[in-house]
Amino acid sequence: MTLPTPYAEEVLDIVARIPAGRVLAYGDVARLLDRGGPRSVGLVMSRWGGGVPWWRVVRADGTPAGCHAGQALRRLRAERTPLSVDGSRVDMATARWDGRWPARS
DNA sequence: CTCTTGACGCCGG
DNA sequence: TCCGGCGCCAAGA
Numbered sequence A: 001m002t003l004p005t006p007y008a009e010e011v012l013d014i015v016a017r018i019p020a021g022r023v024l025a026y027g028d029v030a031r032l033l034d035r036g037g038p039r040s041v042g043l044v045m046s047r048w049g050g051g052v053p054w055w056r057v058v059r060a061d062g063t064p065a066g067c068h069a070g071q072a073l074r075r076l077r078a079e080r081t082p083l084s085v086d087g088s089r090v091d092m093a094t095a096r097w098d099g100r101w102p103a104r105s
Numbered sequence B: 001c002t003c004t005t006g007a008c009g010c011c012g013g
Numbered sequence C: 001t002c003c004g005g006c007g008c009c010a011a012g013a
Helices: A006-017 A026-033 A038-051 A066-078
Strands: none
Touching: A006 A026, A006 A038, A026 A038
């Protein structure tokens, strides 16, 4: 297991800040960093995503990525992330994080 | 420097 | 809605 590259550190930092109950698409992370692309982010998550809330990063259409789909859906549901009616994907329209901290009461 | 590899995104059909 | 195809970008060989 090689150490995270500087770019990877930036990606992981963003992911670590996603509030519970909200999500980001791979492409969103890249745009917030204003660097790289969706695939680069995916590559980082596959190698070093284990230390951050990886289930809060999903595809642009709201479906969790790859082999962890089942696990991800479980966790998302557990933290009350808005899901589609059939529960198979995240409701991106309401769950997408804008990069700002949640409004507190 | 070139080529390949992905937990991706978008645009048709 | 569900595919297929092409573009995308960091990393490593």
